[in-house]
Amino acid sequence: MKLTELELQTVRREFPAFSQPDQTVFLDNAGGSQVLQCVADRIHTYLLTNSVQLGASYRTSQQAGERVAQARQAVAELINAYDDREVVMGGSTTGLMFLLIQAILPSIQAGDEIIITNTDHEANIGAWKRLQAAGAIIRVWEVNHHSLELELSTLHNLLSTRTKWVAMTHASNVLGTINPVAEVAKLVHTVGARLCVDGVAYAPHRLVDVQASGADIYVFSFYKVFGPHYAVLWGHFDLLSQLSGLNHFFIDAEDLPYKLQPGNVNFELSYGCGGIRDYLVKMGQSFGGAGSARAQMQLAFDRFEAHENALAEQLLSFLRHRPQVRIIGLSEVEQGSYKRVPTISFVVDGKSSESIVRHIDQYGIGIRFGDFYAKHLIHALDLEKHGGVVRVSIAHYNSSDEINRLIQHLSEII
Ligand SMILES: Cc1ncc(COP(=O)(O)O)c(C=O)c1O
Numbered sequence: 580m581k582l583t584e585l586e587l588q589t590v591r592r593e594f595p596a597f598s599q600p601d602q603t604v605f606l607d608n609a610g611g612s613q614v615l616q617c618v619a620d621r622i623h624t625y626l627l628t629n630s631v632q633l634g635a636s637y638r639t640s641q642q643a644g645e646r647v648a649q650a651r652q653a654v655a656e657l658i659n660a661y662d663d664r665e666v667v668m669g670g671s672t673t674g675l676m677f678l679l680i681q682a683i684l685p686s687i688q689a690g691d692e693i694i695i696t697n698t699d700h701e702a703n704i705g706a707w708k709r710l711q712a713a714g715a716i717i718r719v720w721e722v723n724h725h726s727l728e729l730e731l732s733t734l735h736n737l738l739s740t741r742t743k744w745v746a747m748t749h750a751s752n753v754l755g756t757i758n759p760v761a762e763v764a765k766l767v768h769t770v771g772a773r774l775c776v777d778g779v780a781y782a783p784h785r786l787v788d789v790q791a792s793g794a795d796i797y798v799f800s801f802y803k804v805f806g807p808h809y810a811v812l813w814g815h816f817d818l819l820s821q822l823s824g825l826n827h828f829f830i831d832a833e834d835l836p837y838k839l840q841p842g843n844v845n846f847e848l849s850y851g852c853g854g855i856r857d858y859l860v861k862m863g864q865s866f867g868g869a870g871s872a873r874a875q876m877q878l879a880f881d882r883f884e885a886h887e888n889a890l891a892e893q894l895l896s897f898l899r900h901r902p903q904v905r906i907i908g909l910s911e912v913e914q915g916s917y918k919r920v921p922t923i924s925f926v927v928d929g930k931s932s933e934s935i936v937r938h939i940d941q942y943g944i945g946i947r948f949g950d951f952y953a954k955h956l957i958h959a960l961d962l963e964k965h966g967g968v969v970r971v972s973i974a975h976y977n978s979s980d981e982i983n984r985l986i987q988h989l990s991e992i993i
Contacts, residue, residue, distance in 0.1 A: 594613045604981045605977070611803060614802075647849050654668070668852075669812065673706075674810070678841075691741060692739065693715050693718070696722070697722060707746050739770065749797075755909065755919040763793075780803070783920075784883070798812040807851050808848075891921035905925060908922075944988065
């Protein structure tokens, strides 16, 4: 069920941005979401009361250590990790991917094959290509230009016993399509390869469940999920244990996640991220949920999903009725066996994507154009001639009125 007016107000009260005098309509959420009050409060509290080095025996240092450890447990719960030692934190998804590749590098042999897609953000492409220096061969799983889907049959033809890794996105940050990662994982595992999933564009819209995803590695950024510029990389304990350590020589190879966190984590941001879990549980409770924290979080996301779908359909139906518009992705929230997140991209015949966004800028509505670092996808679909796509990315805190305002101003020019 879509959020009621009252429920939406409850949601928006959690985000200080909505009480600012500058009433920007935030529709660039896939670029970065608004930040929760409880997240900002935790960062503030940590900085003002726990700014000490961890690991000493005095009380404040002990308390700081407990806070950072609790935050890791909260993130483990948020993503349904088996064990909180599987939770590696770092500055960004791009940065964590580079660390992962460094840790994988010694296990790569000449002739090993790695499959990447041409729909991914560069963070989950460029990092893998670096393994070519060790003799790895890169194969590209290309999107079907007509259906805009990554088809399992195409992957099937690329997989072989030489495949060591497959890297893909859970949801494209341009197309918005949710990929069937659990099915992909099964296929990938039949040849003994591993699956690395970029969940950045998915995590703001569905409750991440790394166990159900079937992935071996799952990574996303908190600044898209109502938190700070910070990120998490989850990996199966056995896999992470086998990876080369990236920390000082005296840090034990068994010391997870520390061996993969050179220079250690950012303490205050780690602590801040615990607020995302608290917010979701609080929302689940406010919607009448009961049971475990995961059950509350699931209810929160179920309600957010229904709300986001209604807003997405509002915009998609407007776009579908404009003959000069081409939606780059599913034109409905659900098509066949595929669903989408409310990250909606389109191009307009005879108009540059930039001109549309510049028109909308005047009305205090934040949308965006470009390739969104999914350069291979934009190239494959021949969208450079438009200057990339126009992207409207909705979050659960947006309202139907905001989408109407956008539609009103879009209809002035398309
Ligand atoms: C799908 C996707 N993957 C990866 C990234 C990179 O994340 P980060 O900025 O944390 O490196 C982004 C950023 O926009 C993204 O949208």
